[in-house]
Amino acid sequence: xxxxxxxxxxxxxxxxxxxxxxxxxxxxxxxxxxxxxxxxxxxxxxxxxxxxxxxxxxxxxxxxxxxxxxxxxxxxxxxxxxxxxxxxxxxxxxxxxxxxxxxxxxxxxxxxxxxxxxxxxxxxxxxxxxxxxxxxxxxxxxxxxxxxxxxxxxxxxxxxxxxxxxxxxxxxxxxxxxxxxxxxxxxxxxxx
Amino acid sequence: xxxxxxxxxxxxxxxxxxxxxxxxxxxxxxxxxxxxxxxxxxxxxxxxxxxxxxxxxxxxxxxxxxxxxxxxxxxxxxxxxxxxxxxxxxxxxxxxxxxxxxxxxxxxxxxxxxxxxxxxxxxxxxxxxxxxxxxxxxxxxxxxxxxxxxxxxxxxxxxxxxxxxxxxxxxxxxxxxxxxxxxxxxxxxxxx
DNA sequence: AATAAATGAATGATCGTTCATTTATTTTAT
DNA sequence: ATAAAATAAATGAACGATCATTCATTTATT
Numbered sequence: 305x306x307x308x309x310x311x312x313x314x315x316x317x318x319x320x321x322x323x324x325x326x327x328x329x330x331x332x333x334x335x336x337x338x339x340x341x342x343x344x345x346x347x348x349x350x351x352x353x354x355x356x357x358x359x360x361x362x363x364x365x366x367x368x369x370x371x372x373x374x375x376x377x378x379x380x381x382x383x384x385x386x387x388x389x390x391x392x393x394x395x396x397x398x399x400x401x402x403x404x405x406x407x408x409x410x411x412x413x414x415x416x417x418x419x420x421x422x423x424x425x426x427x428x429x430x431x432x433x434x435x436x437x438x439x440x441x442x443x444x445x446x447x448x449x450x451x452x453x454x455x456x457x458x459x460x461x462x463x464x465x466x467x468x469x470x471x472x473x474x475x476x477x478x479x480x481x482x483x484x485x486x487x488x489x490x491x492x493x494x495x496x
Numbered sequence: 497x498x499x500x501x502x503x504x505x506x507x508x509x510x511x512x513x514x515x516x517x518x519x520x521x522x523x524x525x526x527x528x529x530x531x532x533x534x535x536x537x538x539x540x541x542x543x544x545x546x547x548x549x550x551x552x553x554x555x556x557x558x559x560x561x562x563x564x565x566x567x568x569x570x571x572x573x574x575x576x577x578x579x580x581x582x583x584x585x586x587x588x589x590x591x592x593x594x595x596x597x598x599x600x601x602x603x604x605x606x607x608x609x610x611x612x613x614x615x616x617x618x619x620x621x622x623x624x625x626x627x628x629x630x631x632x633x634x635x636x637x638x639x640x641x642x643x644x645x646x647x648x649x650x651x652x653x654x655x656x657x658x659x660x661x662x663x664x665x666x667x668x669x670x671x672x673x674x675x676x677x678x679x680x681x682x683x684x685x686x687x688x
Numbered sequence: 689a690a691t692a693a694a695t696g697a698a699t700g701a702t703c704g705t706t707c708a709t710t711t712a713t714t715t716t717a718t
Numbered sequence: 719a720t721a722a723a724a725t726a727a728a729t730g731a732a733c734g735a736t737c738a739t740t741c742a743t744t745t746a747t748t
Contacts, residue, residue: 485641490651
């Protein structure tokens with residue numbers, strides 16, 4: 305138990321350090337030496353837990369993506385009415401993106417940059433299936449516009465990434481009231 | 497004349513090469529040697545036109561941002577009705593993002609990554625003012641939702657970046673019919 | 689005493705940048 | 719108009735710095 309905890313402690317510290325450095329300085333200015341220093345270990349120790357730098361960042365991506373997905377579908381059941389189900393997922397995602405700012409920023413960076421291996425990106429995409437299923441049902445019921453899931457995602461979920469980026473830069477903070485209005489816009493964009 | 501043309505030729509070739517390499521392999525795997533080779537010049541030649549690597553990528557960002565803005569407001573006049581004006585700008589931006597894929601992909605990467613100097617990012621933001629002015633007018637006229645410009649941008653323009661990313665990965669291509677529907681979603685999201 | 693975890697210094701490779709030199713272009717003098 | 723001189727553009731090899739990774743050794747745990 306002790307052993308296993310300590311192992312995951314150092315591994316977790318390394319992942320956290322990588323997240324912080326890559327967010328603040330970019331992948332190209334986040335050398336292994338700095339990652340090790342921030343995590344409080346020696347550079348060589350990284351290679352006890354990860355094959356190399358690429359494996360380190362791939363692992364971080366998958367871990368963050370998993371935590372994101374877990375949050376996105378919290379309290380969601382696939383037998384809810386379409387709008388209600390979407391509302392739950394949307395607010396879950398909003399909550400994640402606006403509270404777990406570091407993680408969400410990192411995901412944004414990875415999704416618009418070729419730093420993560422393609423296979424790993426695809427692996428991370430599988431988690432979203434319940435939302436796609438929900439939209440399919442909404443289309444069948446005539447509640448959701450008959451657009452492709454990509455377009456629906458672009459209008460209903462993706463905008464949150466922009467709001468996150470804005471908030472990150474301290475230009476703007478989204479109040480609860482605003483959040484409800486933002487959801488209304490998301491729903492307006494995809495509802496029939 | 498000859499001189500000046502040749503100068504801009506090499507400079508343009510270097511910017512184009514940087515765009516291609518950074519898009520395909522990321523900033524960290526785009527060494528000056530490869531940029532030079534792709535542009536057909538010697539590595540040292542880069543330093544005749546740019547101070548250093550950072551200046552090279554900053555310059556590229558500003559150039560692409562300028563071309564984007566020029567396209568965005570083509571044929572736009574600020575005395576048009578709000579919806580019509582927005583429609584023109586939206587389609588201009590859609591046209592740019594879905595046709596000048598390389599440039600748009602590069603902008604996305606720069607906007608969610610700390611590779612461009614902060615001052616340069618701000619410099620590039622100034623171009624969008626006419627769109628913000630249009631939205632302000634729309635709010636005054638009661639046509640556009642009384643949301644902050646950031647939120648309006650997030651729902652009306654930012655989704656195009658996602659569609660671009662999808663198209664880039666060859667999962668999906670946006671037909672003209674779909675483009676009109678996509679505009680409808682954008683307008684639905686921000687109209688009162 | 690045996691095994692596992694962690695280390696720091698060393699290595700080899702890569703990269704950004706520089707500079708002495710070469711090549712091309714423009715200007716000047718005849 | 720042409721050759722020589724002056725200037726500008728371009729180069730490739732080389733330098734120093736930085737980085738990812740390794741390994742012999744030390745430290746901690748079993």
